[in-house]
Amino acid sequence: MENTLDLEYLLGVVRRRWAHFVLPALVLSAIVAVIAVVLPPVYVSTARILVESPQIPAEFVRSSFTEVADQRIRVIEQRIMTRSNLLEITRKFDLATGELAGHSSSQIVDFMRARIAIEPEQAEGRSSRGVVTIGFTVSFEHEDPNVAARIAGELVTLILAEDARTRRTRIDDTTEFLEKEAQRLEQELKTMEAQVAEFRSANRDAMPDRQPFLIMELGRLRDRATEVDDEIRASEGDHGFDGAGLKADPLLTQLQALNRELLDISAVYSESHPKRKTLVSRMNVLTDKIAERNLSGSGGSSGVGETEEHDIAGREASAELSGPDPVRAERRRELAAEKQAVNEAIERISQNIARAPEVELGLDALSRRLESSKAKLAEIWSKHAEARIGERLDASQKGERFDLIEQPTVPTEPVRPNRFKILAIGLFFAFGTGGAAFVVPELLDRSLRSPLQLQSRLNIRPLIVVPYIVTAEERRRTIRWRILAFILLCVCGAATVAAFHYFYMPLDIFMEKVINRFST
Secondary structure, X not given: OHHHHHHHHHHHHHHHHHHHHHHHHHHHHHHHHHHHHHOOOEEEEEEEEEEEOOOOOOOOOOOOOOOOHHHHHHHHHXXXXXXXXXXXXXXXXXXXXXXXXOOOHHHHHHHHHHHEEEEEEEEEEEEOOEEEEEEEEEEEEEOOHHHHHHHHHHHHHHHHHHHHHHHHHHHHHHHHHHHHHHHHHHHHHHHHHHHHHHHHHHOHHHOHHHHHHHHHHHHHHHHHHHHHHHHHHHHHOOOOEOOOOOEOOHHHHHHHHHHHHHHHXXXXXXXOOHHHHHHHHHHHHHHHHHHHHHHHOOOOOHHHHHHHHHHHHHHHHHHHHHOOOHHHHHHHHHHHHHHHHHHXXXXXXXXXXXXXXXXXXXXXXXXXXXXXXXXXXXXXXXHHHHHHXXXXXXXXXXXXXXXXXXXXXXXXOOOEOOHHHHHXXXXXXXXXXXXXXXXXXXXXXXOOOOHHHHHHHHOOOOOOOOOOOOOHHHHHHHHHHXXXXXXXXXXXXXXXXXXXXXHHOOHHHHHHHHHHHHHO
Protein backbone atom coordinates (compact mmCIF):
# COMPACT_ATOMS: atom_id res chain seq x y z
CA MET A 1 0.00 0.00 0.00
CA GLU A 2 2.80 2.39 1.00
CA ASN A 3 4.90 1.51 -2.03
CA THR A 4 1.85 2.03 -4.23
CA LEU A 5 1.20 5.35 -2.60
CA ASP A 6 4.90 6.37 -2.97
CA LEU A 7 4.92 5.44 -6.62
CA GLU A 8 1.71 7.33 -7.20
CA TYR A 9 3.20 10.31 -5.39
CA LEU A 10 6.28 10.30 -7.60
CA LEU A 11 4.17 9.94 -10.70
CA GLY A 12 2.10 12.87 -9.52
CA VAL A 13 5.25 14.95 -9.01
CA VAL A 14 6.38 14.13 -12.55
CA ARG A 15 2.97 15.07 -13.93
CA ARG A 16 3.02 18.35 -12.07
CA ARG A 17 6.72 19.34 -12.54
CA TRP A 18 7.75 17.91 -15.92
CA ALA A 19 7.58 21.32 -17.55
CA HIS A 20 9.95 22.74 -14.90
CA PHE A 21 12.60 20.28 -16.06
CA VAL A 22 11.96 20.12 -19.78
CA LEU A 23 11.73 23.83 -20.58
CA PRO A 24 15.03 25.00 -18.92
CA ALA A 25 16.88 21.95 -20.20
CA LEU A 26 15.68 22.41 -23.77
CA VAL A 27 16.23 26.17 -23.83
CA LEU A 28 19.73 26.03 -22.31
CA SER A 29 20.72 23.07 -24.50
CA ALA A 30 19.62 24.98 -27.58
CA ILE A 31 21.57 28.06 -26.48
CA VAL A 32 24.70 26.00 -25.78
CA ALA A 33 24.42 24.26 -29.12
CA VAL A 34 24.09 27.57 -30.92
CA ILE A 35 27.10 28.97 -29.08
CA ALA A 36 29.22 25.88 -29.83
CA VAL A 37 28.38 26.12 -33.52
CA VAL A 38 28.48 29.91 -33.88
CA LEU A 39 31.82 30.55 -32.15
CA PRO A 40 34.34 31.27 -34.91
CA PRO A 41 37.35 28.96 -35.16
CA VAL A 42 40.75 30.42 -34.29
CA TYR A 43 43.84 29.24 -36.17
CA VAL A 44 47.45 29.68 -35.03
CA SER A 45 50.41 29.78 -37.37
CA THR A 46 53.78 29.22 -35.65
CA ALA A 47 57.39 29.67 -36.76
CA ARG A 48 60.40 28.31 -34.87
CA ILE A 49 63.72 30.16 -34.70
CA LEU A 50 66.91 28.57 -33.38
CA VAL A 51 69.53 30.54 -31.42
CA GLU A 52 72.60 29.09 -33.09
CA SER A 53 75.81 29.05 -31.03
CA PRO A 54 79.07 30.55 -32.38
CA GLN A 55 80.88 28.23 -34.75
CA ILE A 56 84.27 29.41 -33.47
CA PRO A 57 84.97 28.97 -29.73
CA ALA A 58 85.06 32.15 -27.66
CA GLU A 59 88.54 31.20 -26.37
CA PHE A 60 89.93 31.91 -29.84
CA VAL A 61 87.71 34.73 -31.13
CA ARG A 62 85.28 36.74 -29.05
CA SER A 63 82.35 38.49 -30.66
CA SER A 64 81.65 42.13 -29.91
CA PHE A 65 77.98 41.22 -29.44
CA THR A 66 77.73 39.31 -26.17
CA GLU A 67 74.14 39.99 -25.11
CA VAL A 68 72.28 37.00 -23.62
CA ALA A 69 69.89 35.37 -26.09
CA ASP A 70 66.84 35.64 -23.83
CA GLN A 71 67.50 39.34 -23.29
CA ARG A 72 67.93 39.88 -27.03
CA ILE A 73 64.61 38.15 -27.71
CA ARG A 74 62.77 40.32 -25.19
CA VAL A 75 64.33 43.52 -26.51
CA ILE A 76 63.44 42.63 -30.11
CA GLU A 77 59.90 41.73 -29.01
CA GLN A 78 59.44 45.16 -27.47
CA ARG A 79 60.75 46.86 -30.60
CA ILE A 80 58.54 45.02 -33.10
CA MET A 81 55.48 45.35 -30.85
CA THR A 82 55.52 49.11 -31.11
CA ARG A 83 52.41 50.95 -32.17
CA SER A 84 53.79 52.03 -35.53
CA ASN A 85 54.90 48.51 -36.52
CA LEU A 86 51.57 46.91 -35.59
CA LEU A 87 49.54 49.54 -37.44
CA GLU A 88 51.76 49.10 -40.48
CA ILE A 89 51.11 45.34 -40.42
CA THR A 90 47.34 45.85 -40.23
CA ARG A 91 47.49 48.26 -43.20
CA LYS A 92 49.71 45.89 -45.18
CA PHE A 93 47.29 42.98 -44.80
CA ASP A 94 44.08 45.08 -45.04
CA LEU A 95 42.94 44.24 -41.52
CA ALA A 96 42.16 47.88 -40.76
CA THR A 97 39.71 48.08 -43.65
CA GLY A 98 38.25 44.61 -43.12
CA GLU A 99 37.28 43.07 -39.83
CA LEU A 100 38.81 45.92 -37.82
CA ALA A 101 37.07 48.66 -39.78
CA GLY A 102 35.62 51.29 -37.50
CA HIS A 103 37.95 50.48 -34.62
CA SER A 104 40.29 53.06 -33.18
CA SER A 105 44.04 52.72 -33.58
CA SER A 106 44.39 51.85 -29.89
CA GLN A 107 41.87 49.03 -30.24
CA ILE A 108 43.66 47.73 -33.32
CA VAL A 109 47.01 47.76 -31.47
CA ASP A 110 45.48 45.92 -28.51
CA PHE A 111 43.94 43.41 -30.90
CA MET A 112 47.30 42.69 -32.54
CA ARG A 113 49.24 42.48 -29.28
CA ALA A 114 46.73 40.03 -27.84
CA ARG A 115 47.19 37.70 -30.83
CA ILE A 116 50.99 37.78 -31.11
CA ALA A 117 53.00 35.35 -28.99
CA ILE A 118 56.81 35.10 -28.75
CA GLU A 119 57.84 32.30 -26.41
CA PRO A 120 61.48 31.32 -25.64
CA GLU A 121 62.42 27.66 -25.62
CA GLN A 122 64.91 26.82 -22.87
CA ALA A 123 67.16 23.80 -22.60
CA GLU A 124 67.21 21.52 -19.62
CA GLY A 125 69.93 22.24 -17.06
CA ARG A 126 71.72 25.47 -16.35
CA SER A 127 74.93 27.13 -17.43
CA SER A 128 77.14 29.69 -15.73
CA ARG A 129 74.86 32.42 -17.11
CA GLY A 130 71.64 30.78 -15.89
CA VAL A 131 68.99 29.04 -17.99
CA VAL A 132 70.09 28.48 -21.59
CA THR A 133 67.71 29.70 -24.30
CA ILE A 134 68.15 27.58 -27.42
CA GLY A 135 65.37 29.10 -29.51
CA PHE A 136 61.93 30.68 -29.54
CA THR A 137 58.61 30.47 -31.36
CA VAL A 138 56.67 33.24 -33.09
CA SER A 139 52.91 32.74 -33.34
CA PHE A 140 49.92 34.67 -34.60
CA GLU A 141 46.29 33.63 -34.23
CA HIS A 142 43.42 34.64 -36.47
CA GLU A 143 40.07 33.37 -37.66
CA ASP A 144 41.46 33.10 -41.20
CA PRO A 145 44.31 30.54 -41.42
CA ASN A 146 45.85 32.28 -44.44
CA VAL A 147 45.99 35.61 -42.63
CA ALA A 148 47.52 33.93 -39.59
CA ALA A 149 50.29 32.37 -41.71
CA ARG A 150 51.04 35.59 -43.63
CA ILE A 151 51.24 37.78 -40.51
CA ALA A 152 53.39 35.18 -38.71
CA GLY A 153 55.78 35.25 -41.68
CA GLU A 154 55.87 39.04 -41.55
CA LEU A 155 56.70 38.93 -37.84
CA VAL A 156 59.56 36.50 -38.49
CA THR A 157 60.94 38.82 -41.18
CA LEU A 158 60.79 41.77 -38.80
CA ILE A 159 62.51 39.83 -36.01
CA LEU A 160 65.38 38.61 -38.19
CA ALA A 161 65.86 42.07 -39.71
CA GLU A 162 65.79 43.73 -36.29
CA ASP A 163 68.31 41.22 -34.94
CA ALA A 164 70.68 41.85 -37.86
CA ARG A 165 70.29 45.62 -37.51
CA THR A 166 70.85 45.48 -33.75
CA ARG A 167 73.98 43.35 -34.11
CA ARG A 168 75.42 45.61 -36.81
CA THR A 169 74.65 48.76 -34.83
CA ARG A 170 76.12 47.35 -31.63
CA ILE A 171 79.31 46.19 -33.37
CA ASP A 172 79.73 49.48 -35.27
CA ASP A 173 79.14 51.50 -32.11
CA THR A 174 81.71 49.43 -30.23
CA THR A 175 84.35 49.86 -32.94
CA GLU A 176 83.65 53.59 -33.28
CA PHE A 177 83.84 54.12 -29.54
CA LEU A 178 87.17 52.28 -29.28
CA GLU A 179 88.60 54.31 -32.16
CA LYS A 180 87.55 57.61 -30.59
CA GLU A 181 88.85 56.51 -27.21
CA ALA A 182 92.18 55.53 -28.77
CA GLN A 183 92.45 58.91 -30.50
CA ARG A 184 91.68 60.68 -27.24
CA LEU A 185 94.31 58.67 -25.37
CA GLU A 186 96.89 59.31 -28.10
CA GLN A 187 96.28 63.06 -27.82
CA GLU A 188 96.48 62.81 -24.05
CA LEU A 189 99.72 60.83 -24.36
CA LYS A 190 101.27 63.48 -26.61
CA THR A 191 100.31 66.18 -24.12
CA MET A 192 101.83 64.24 -21.22
CA GLU A 193 105.02 63.54 -23.18
CA ALA A 194 105.32 67.28 -23.86
CA GLN A 195 104.80 67.96 -20.13
CA VAL A 196 107.53 65.47 -19.21
CA ALA A 197 109.93 67.01 -21.76
CA GLU A 198 109.13 70.51 -20.50
CA PHE A 199 109.62 69.40 -16.89
CA ARG A 200 112.99 67.82 -17.73
CA SER A 201 114.07 70.94 -19.59
CA ALA A 202 113.04 73.27 -16.75
CA ASN A 203 114.81 71.12 -14.12
CA ARG A 204 117.65 69.62 -16.13
CA ASP A 205 120.30 70.72 -13.57
CA ALA A 206 118.37 69.07 -10.70
CA MET A 207 117.49 65.79 -12.38
CA PRO A 208 118.22 62.63 -10.34
CA ASP A 209 120.52 61.18 -13.01
CA ARG A 210 122.80 64.26 -12.71
CA GLN A 211 123.29 64.01 -8.96
CA PRO A 212 126.61 62.09 -9.07
CA PHE A 213 128.03 64.62 -11.51
CA LEU A 214 126.77 67.56 -9.44
CA ILE A 215 128.31 66.14 -6.25
CA MET A 216 131.65 65.70 -8.03
CA GLU A 217 131.40 69.18 -9.48
CA LEU A 218 130.55 70.60 -6.05
CA GLY A 219 133.63 68.95 -4.53
CA ARG A 220 135.84 70.27 -7.33
CA LEU A 221 134.49 73.79 -6.91
CA ARG A 222 135.03 73.69 -3.17
CA ASP A 223 138.61 72.56 -3.73
CA ARG A 224 139.06 75.36 -6.21
CA ALA A 225 137.54 77.84 -3.76
CA THR A 226 140.09 76.74 -1.15
CA GLU A 227 142.90 77.17 -3.66
CA VAL A 228 141.65 80.63 -4.59
CA ASP A 229 141.50 81.63 -0.92
CA ASP A 230 145.05 80.43 -0.44
CA GLU A 231 146.21 82.41 -3.48
CA ILE A 232 144.40 85.50 -2.23
CA ARG A 233 146.03 85.20 1.18
CA ALA A 234 149.41 84.65 -0.48
CA SER A 235 148.95 87.67 -2.70
CA GLU A 236 147.83 89.88 0.16
CA GLY A 237 150.94 89.08 2.25
CA ASP A 238 154.68 89.19 1.38
CA HIS A 239 157.01 86.67 3.07
CA GLY A 240 154.54 85.92 5.77
CA PHE A 241 153.07 89.45 6.14
CA ASP A 242 149.57 90.60 5.29
CA GLY A 243 148.61 93.64 3.26
CA ALA A 244 149.23 96.01 6.16
CA GLY A 245 152.72 94.68 6.66
CA LEU A 246 151.71 92.61 9.67
CA LYS A 247 152.78 89.02 10.03
CA ALA A 248 149.89 86.63 9.27
CA ASP A 249 148.70 84.35 12.12
CA PRO A 250 148.56 80.72 10.84
CA LEU A 251 146.00 79.65 13.46
CA LEU A 252 143.64 82.47 12.52
CA THR A 253 144.14 81.75 8.84
CA GLN A 254 143.31 78.07 9.36
CA LEU A 255 140.27 78.97 11.49
CA GLN A 256 138.96 81.30 8.74
CA ALA A 257 139.38 78.57 6.12
CA LEU A 258 137.45 76.07 8.25
CA ASN A 259 134.72 78.67 8.84
CA ARG A 260 134.34 79.25 5.08
CA GLU A 261 134.20 75.50 4.43
CA LEU A 262 131.51 75.14 7.13
CA LEU A 263 129.42 77.83 5.45
CA ASP A 264 129.75 76.03 2.12
CA ILE A 265 128.59 72.64 3.35
CA SER A 266 125.76 74.04 5.50
CA ALA A 267 123.58 74.29 2.36
CA VAL A 268 124.06 70.58 1.65
CA TYR A 269 124.50 68.70 4.96
CA SER A 270 122.45 68.86 8.12
CA GLU A 271 123.81 69.63 11.57
CA SER A 272 123.93 65.91 12.43
CA HIS A 273 126.10 65.01 9.41
CA PRO A 274 129.54 63.56 10.41
CA LYS A 275 131.49 65.86 8.08
CA ARG A 276 129.87 68.95 9.55
CA LYS A 277 130.45 67.72 13.09
CA THR A 278 134.17 67.13 12.27
CA LEU A 279 134.57 70.70 10.98
CA VAL A 280 132.90 72.11 14.08
CA SER A 281 135.22 70.04 16.33
CA ARG A 282 138.33 71.25 14.48
CA MET A 283 137.13 74.86 14.75
CA ASN A 284 136.58 74.43 18.48
CA VAL A 285 140.12 73.02 18.90
CA LEU A 286 141.67 75.96 16.96
CA THR A 287 139.63 78.45 18.98
CA ASP A 288 140.90 76.89 22.20
CA LYS A 289 144.53 77.02 20.95
CA ILE A 290 144.24 80.71 19.99
CA ALA A 291 142.75 81.52 23.37
CA GLU A 292 145.56 79.67 25.24
CA ARG A 293 148.24 81.37 23.14
CA ASN A 294 146.83 84.83 23.81
CA LEU A 295 146.71 84.12 27.58
CA SER A 296 150.27 82.74 27.67
CA GLY A 297 151.76 85.51 25.50
CA SER A 298 150.43 88.46 27.48
CA GLY A 299 153.42 88.50 29.96
CA GLY A 300 157.28 88.16 29.67
CA SER A 301 157.46 89.05 26.00
CA SER A 302 158.67 92.62 26.04
CA GLY A 303 162.07 91.86 24.45
CA VAL A 304 160.60 89.80 21.70
CA GLY A 305 157.90 92.35 21.12
CA GLU A 306 160.42 95.12 20.71
CA THR A 307 162.30 93.06 18.13
CA GLU A 308 159.13 92.33 16.20
CA GLU A 309 158.03 95.91 16.29
CA HIS A 310 161.42 96.91 14.94
CA ASP A 311 161.13 94.42 12.05
CA ILE A 312 157.59 95.53 11.29
CA ALA A 313 158.62 99.15 11.24
CA GLY A 314 161.43 98.28 8.84
CA ARG A 315 159.05 96.48 6.49
CA GLU A 316 156.57 99.35 6.64
CA ALA A 317 159.30 101.76 5.72
CA SER A 318 160.40 99.51 2.90
CA ALA A 319 156.84 99.21 1.67
CA GLU A 320 156.37 102.96 1.75
CA LEU A 321 159.56 103.42 -0.28
CA SER A 322 158.78 100.73 -2.83
CA GLY A 323 155.04 101.65 -3.33
CA PRO A 324 152.15 99.32 -4.53
CA ASP A 325 152.82 96.56 -7.10
CA PRO A 326 150.32 96.90 -10.06
CA VAL A 327 150.78 93.25 -11.18
CA ARG A 328 149.97 91.94 -7.70
CA ALA A 329 146.92 94.21 -7.49
CA GLU A 330 145.58 92.96 -10.83
CA ARG A 331 146.11 89.38 -9.69
CA ARG A 332 144.21 90.02 -6.51
CA ARG A 333 141.27 91.40 -8.53
CA GLU A 334 141.25 88.35 -10.79
CA LEU A 335 141.29 86.04 -7.80
CA ALA A 336 138.43 87.97 -6.16
CA ALA A 337 136.32 87.72 -9.33
CA GLU A 338 137.08 84.00 -9.65
CA LYS A 339 136.18 83.45 -6.00
CA GLN A 340 132.85 85.18 -6.51
CA ALA A 341 132.12 83.05 -9.61
CA VAL A 342 133.11 79.85 -7.79
CA ASN A 343 130.91 80.76 -4.80
CA GLU A 344 127.97 81.46 -7.10
CA ALA A 345 128.48 78.12 -8.85
CA ILE A 346 128.66 76.37 -5.48
CA GLU A 347 125.44 78.06 -4.38
CA ARG A 348 123.68 77.14 -7.63
CA ILE A 349 124.80 73.50 -7.51
CA SER A 350 123.88 73.26 -3.82
CA GLN A 351 120.38 74.52 -4.60
CA ASN A 352 120.05 72.00 -7.45
CA ILE A 353 121.16 69.18 -5.15
CA ALA A 354 118.70 70.33 -2.49
CA ARG A 355 115.88 70.43 -5.09
CA ALA A 356 116.69 66.95 -6.41
CA PRO A 357 114.25 65.00 -4.13
CA GLU A 358 111.35 67.31 -5.03
CA VAL A 359 112.19 67.13 -8.75
CA GLU A 360 112.43 63.34 -8.53
CA LEU A 361 108.97 63.12 -6.95
CA GLY A 362 107.46 65.33 -9.65
CA LEU A 363 109.17 63.37 -12.41
CA ASP A 364 107.99 60.06 -10.92
CA ALA A 365 104.41 61.33 -10.80
CA LEU A 366 104.54 62.42 -14.44
CA SER A 367 106.20 59.16 -15.45
CA ARG A 368 103.53 57.09 -13.70
CA ARG A 369 100.78 59.02 -15.46
CA LEU A 370 102.61 58.60 -18.76
CA GLU A 371 103.03 54.84 -18.28
CA SER A 372 99.39 54.50 -17.22
CA SER A 373 98.26 56.30 -20.37
CA LYS A 374 100.48 54.07 -22.50
CA ALA A 375 99.01 50.95 -20.85
CA LYS A 376 95.46 52.24 -21.40
CA LEU A 377 96.21 53.04 -25.03
CA ALA A 378 97.68 49.57 -25.60
CA GLU A 379 94.61 47.99 -23.98
CA ILE A 380 92.23 50.07 -26.11
CA TRP A 381 94.04 49.13 -29.32
CA SER A 382 93.97 45.48 -28.25
CA LYS A 383 90.22 45.67 -27.70
CA HIS A 384 89.84 47.49 -31.01
CA ALA A 385 91.64 44.64 -32.76
CA GLU A 386 89.32 42.13 -31.03
CA ALA A 387 86.31 44.19 -32.10
CA ARG A 388 87.51 44.14 -35.70
CA ILE A 389 87.92 40.37 -35.58
CA GLY A 390 84.45 40.05 -34.01
CA GLU A 391 83.07 42.25 -36.78
CA ARG A 392 84.51 39.97 -39.45
CA LEU A 393 83.22 36.97 -37.50
CA ASP A 394 79.70 38.39 -37.53
CA ALA A 395 79.94 39.38 -41.20
CA SER A 396 80.83 35.81 -42.11
CA GLN A 397 77.90 34.54 -39.97
CA LYS A 398 80.19 32.49 -37.76
CA GLY A 399 78.98 34.03 -34.48
CA GLU A 400 75.80 33.54 -32.49
CA ARG A 401 72.77 34.25 -34.67
CA PHE A 402 69.07 33.54 -35.18
CA ASP A 403 68.32 30.77 -37.71
CA LEU A 404 64.80 30.13 -39.01
CA ILE A 405 64.34 26.36 -38.86
CA GLU A 406 60.55 26.15 -39.32
CA GLN A 407 58.58 28.44 -41.59
CA PRO A 408 55.06 29.51 -40.59
CA THR A 409 52.53 27.40 -42.48
CA VAL A 410 48.79 27.67 -43.08
CA PRO A 411 47.11 25.78 -40.20
CA THR A 412 44.45 23.22 -41.02
CA GLU A 413 42.94 22.67 -37.58
CA PRO A 414 41.75 25.43 -35.23
CA VAL A 415 43.20 25.59 -31.75
CA ARG A 416 39.91 26.76 -30.31
CA PRO A 417 37.08 26.64 -29.54
CA ASN A 418 36.74 23.05 -28.33
CA ARG A 419 33.16 22.60 -29.46
CA PHE A 420 32.72 19.15 -27.94
CA LYS A 421 33.90 20.39 -24.57
CA ILE A 422 31.63 23.44 -24.74
CA LEU A 423 28.64 21.28 -25.71
CA ALA A 424 29.32 18.74 -22.96
CA ILE A 425 29.66 21.39 -20.27
CA GLY A 426 26.59 23.24 -21.61
CA LEU A 427 24.41 20.14 -21.62
CA PHE A 428 25.50 19.24 -18.12
CA PHE A 429 24.64 22.75 -16.97
CA ALA A 430 21.29 22.68 -18.86
CA PHE A 431 20.14 19.36 -17.40
CA GLY A 432 21.41 20.36 -13.98
CA THR A 433 19.37 23.57 -14.16
CA GLY A 434 16.29 21.60 -15.29
CA GLY A 435 16.76 19.14 -12.42
CA ALA A 436 17.06 21.97 -9.94
CA ALA A 437 13.90 23.59 -11.35
CA PHE A 438 12.19 20.21 -10.96
CA VAL A 439 13.28 19.35 -7.41
CA VAL A 440 13.55 22.67 -5.59
CA PRO A 441 9.89 23.81 -6.02
CA GLU A 442 8.68 20.43 -4.84
CA LEU A 443 10.87 20.59 -1.75
CA LEU A 444 9.62 24.06 -0.98
CA ASP A 445 5.95 23.07 -1.50
CA ARG A 446 4.51 22.28 1.99
CA SER A 447 1.04 21.19 0.84
CA LEU A 448 -0.25 17.64 1.61
CA ARG A 449 -0.34 15.56 -1.54
CA SER A 450 -0.22 11.93 -0.32
CA PRO A 451 -1.59 9.76 2.54
CA LEU A 452 1.91 9.27 3.87
CA GLN A 453 2.42 13.04 4.21
CA LEU A 454 -0.94 13.25 6.03
CA GLN A 455 0.00 10.43 8.38
CA SER A 456 3.48 11.78 9.09
CA ARG A 457 2.34 15.33 9.79
CA LEU A 458 -1.03 14.80 11.55
CA ASN A 459 -0.39 11.30 12.90
CA ILE A 460 -3.78 10.20 11.41
CA ARG A 461 -4.07 7.13 9.27
CA PRO A 462 -6.61 7.72 6.51
CA LEU A 463 -9.24 5.00 5.97
CA ILE A 464 -9.76 5.75 2.30
CA VAL A 465 -8.05 7.98 -0.26
CA VAL A 466 -10.18 10.02 -2.60
CA PRO A 467 -8.17 11.16 -5.69
CA TYR A 468 -8.14 14.76 -6.83
CA ILE A 469 -11.17 15.47 -9.00
CA VAL A 470 -10.38 17.86 -11.86
CA THR A 471 -13.29 20.04 -12.79
CA ALA A 472 -14.15 21.16 -16.27
CA GLU A 473 -13.08 24.73 -15.50
CA GLU A 474 -9.67 23.54 -14.33
CA ARG A 475 -9.27 21.54 -17.49
CA ARG A 476 -10.15 24.58 -19.64
CA ARG A 477 -7.72 26.75 -17.61
CA THR A 478 -4.96 24.21 -18.02
CA ILE A 479 -5.54 24.08 -21.77
CA ARG A 480 -5.46 27.88 -21.97
CA TRP A 481 -2.17 28.02 -20.06
CA ARG A 482 -0.64 25.40 -22.31
CA ILE A 483 -1.76 27.21 -25.42
CA LEU A 484 -0.44 30.47 -24.02
CA ALA A 485 2.89 28.87 -23.10
CA PHE A 486 3.19 27.36 -26.58
CA ILE A 487 2.39 30.70 -28.22
CA LEU A 488 4.88 32.44 -25.91
CA LEU A 489 7.54 29.84 -26.71
CA CYS A 490 6.95 30.26 -30.43
CA VAL A 491 7.12 34.04 -30.16
CA CYS A 492 10.35 33.88 -28.14
CA GLY A 493 11.85 31.43 -30.60
CA ALA A 494 10.87 33.60 -33.56
CA ALA A 495 12.26 36.70 -31.81
CA THR A 496 15.50 34.88 -31.04
CA VAL A 497 15.90 33.75 -34.63
CA ALA A 498 15.13 37.26 -35.91
CA ALA A 499 17.60 38.86 -33.52
CA PHE A 500 20.26 36.32 -34.53
CA HIS A 501 19.60 37.01 -38.22
CA TYR A 502 19.60 40.80 -38.03
CA PHE A 503 22.05 41.54 -35.25
CA TYR A 504 24.64 38.74 -35.42
CA MET A 505 24.71 36.72 -38.63
CA PRO A 506 22.29 36.11 -41.51
CA LEU A 507 20.72 32.70 -41.34
CA ASP A 508 21.92 31.66 -44.80
CA ILE A 509 25.55 32.35 -43.86
CA PHE A 510 25.05 30.58 -40.56
CA MET A 511 23.62 27.50 -42.24
CA GLU A 512 26.47 27.53 -44.75
CA LYS A 513 29.00 27.59 -41.91
CA VAL A 514 27.21 24.79 -40.12
CA ILE A 515 27.19 22.67 -43.26
CA ASN A 516 30.88 23.40 -43.94
CA ARG A 517 31.76 22.65 -40.39
CA PHE A 518 30.10 19.25 -40.27
CA SER A 519 31.14 18.38 -43.81
CA THR A 520 34.90 18.73 -43.05
